[in-house]
Amino acid sequence: MSEFDVLIVPGWKNSGPAHWQTLWQNTHPEYRRVEQKNWNHPVRSHWIEQLELHVQAARKPVILVAHSLGCITVAHWARPTETRVAGALLVAPADVERRKVASELRNFAPVPRKSLPFPSIVVGSTTDLTCSAERAQEFSRSWGSEFVNLGDVGHINVDSGHGLFPQGEALLHSLTRLGLLLRGSAGAPLEGTGDFRNLTELDAYSMPHR
Template sequence: MGSESIRYLIVPGWQGSADDHWQSHWQRSLPNTQRLERLDWLAPNRDAWCAELQRQVAADPRPVILVAHSLGCITVAHWAAQAPAHLLQRVSGALLVAPADVERPGCPLALQGFAPIPDQPLPFPCQVVGSDNDAAASAARALQLARQWQAEAAILSGAGHINVKSGHQRWEQGFSYLYRLQSRIESQARRRA
């Protein structure tokens, strides 16, 4: 699935992605993969998370696909809303899994600093994957975010928050969404050539 010309950047959510989380599995499985590091996963700070995402994108000139989960999806949206154009151009696309609705009633206090969620289109191809029983974002809200971001959307049945707790340790099915995103990126690149 990966190639030497593309890299993947894992953007975990609140509390990070433990060793048995699908993002960690993907990091071990996909070539040329790094993840955001050096962050306080328990007390997230929007500015710090966006700065680390920017640092990681800037650190390597190769095209990158962002693979975000939960609060990581919201971090990608915030970063894209204020990032320099030359760094945005390095992002080939983003897979945004189980975006956390930080504007929802009862949202944990630790996440509320990420509200409001940017609602402008993201400047790169995106695939949102949500669930019809995710406590962090309803299916309707995930679809609304996808529309605002101009992303393709998929809603899984009974998948919860698409994390370890909901039984998604390896989440092999998720590779099909990454493959679909990469196919769209390649198709757009051919049309521009």
């Protein structure tokens, strides 16, 4: 994975200490988390801005690992001309258009229906209360993503019993191999600062429970 900068993109209320995103980051301290200024009351434009700042800070091609609202943030952020991202793993996207969505998330609607300019995998579930498998597959089609339905696995978080989430790690490695094949090398140099510090006023390790 040394050929890429991996950015962890959590969803609403951040990913807590037992969440697979945090466990991956603990195992791979070189992974960086996209820190938001306000996890509990997300503002779409602010979340997009923070993602952009973290991508700008990368020295290598970026792999995005997003969960829930983080997936929708990636879809809003991605521009047709984006070349810095080598791939995205989009796990359990939140359907912010659903009738009973939390009021805090409504400003992320509508969900973008444009093709992403990089390879991506959407991971869905038949028992995710935030997004049906049918809706997740619909998003994946509009984004030009591969779709993986893991079945009865809930929202793929701590509440659904997921720890390290090895299926996700396998998909991530598949995505990075594809990224290398498409780039034909370890990746071209990128314009960026390489400095992930001070992107927000939050401590990178002060993570509330999901």
